[in-house]
Amino acid sequence: MATKKMAIIATKGTLDMAYPPFILGSTAAALGYDVQIFFTFYGLQLLRKDLSSVMISPLANPAMPMPVPMPVMVQMLPGMESMATMMMKQKLKKHGVASLEELRNLCLEADVKFIACQMTVDLFEFEKSEFIDQVEYGGAATFMGFAGDTDICLFV
Template sequence: MSEKKMAIIATKGTLDWAYPPLILASTAAALGYQVQIFWTFYGLQVLKKDLDLQVTSLGNPGMPMPMPMPVLLQALPGMQSMMTGMMKKKLKEKGVASIEELRELCQEAEVKMVACQMTVDLFEFDKSAFIDGVEFGGAATFFDFAGEADICLYI
């Protein structure tokens, strides 16, 4: 039986947007898919050993807030860490896995993590800051796998 394949390009580096690629990858792996995630630009933040993912309502009017808040107030110092703290608390209360946990589950399930070499160079990231098992490659590396994938997502 040939395994189904899923390829994901993950471009976002915020706490909320770190979820979709990891949820889909871990679930697909559980369903028997072979999965590869190509992390590029801000997505690379999700591969850091020490995660410091944040969330903000700035520029995101769709984010549910406990109370209505003018945009200028949302921009005040400390607001982002407050919102991040509130989001983490909510995720925990609702039994949603942490990013660390989902990432670990992905790695256990042999989801292949490829970091965009160009982005690493662009932002002068230290490769030792990334979790073990990350491979580094470019667009051609992505197509090598994605060209044969049954599902291909850009997140």
């Protein structure tokens, strides 16, 4: 039987939206899939050596469960984003959910291939030295080359 394949496009760079690509990528690899994740636009933040700037904001995020209801005016205040991120990280830890770093490392150990979109790297004037060494660079045609032959293809 041919090896199954999965491709994911990761376009978001917030803490909550960083989880699905790494969870699905590491799980699919554990199930024997050949996996590629294509990081573009804000998803590029997930390839940084240091992931501490990946945050979650309660602002414009009405579905986010909060310990106490919080008016939008309060959510705007300085420091609220850091606080929400700290609280979310504590919650993740308490429930035994792996950190982003751990999940990303599990992906890399399982040979999940990370492709950074060259166009958006140039657009945001990122330096390749800001990203982890295992990243490869390519464009839409590179993604199609792999995605066209996959069993599962997701846009996150």
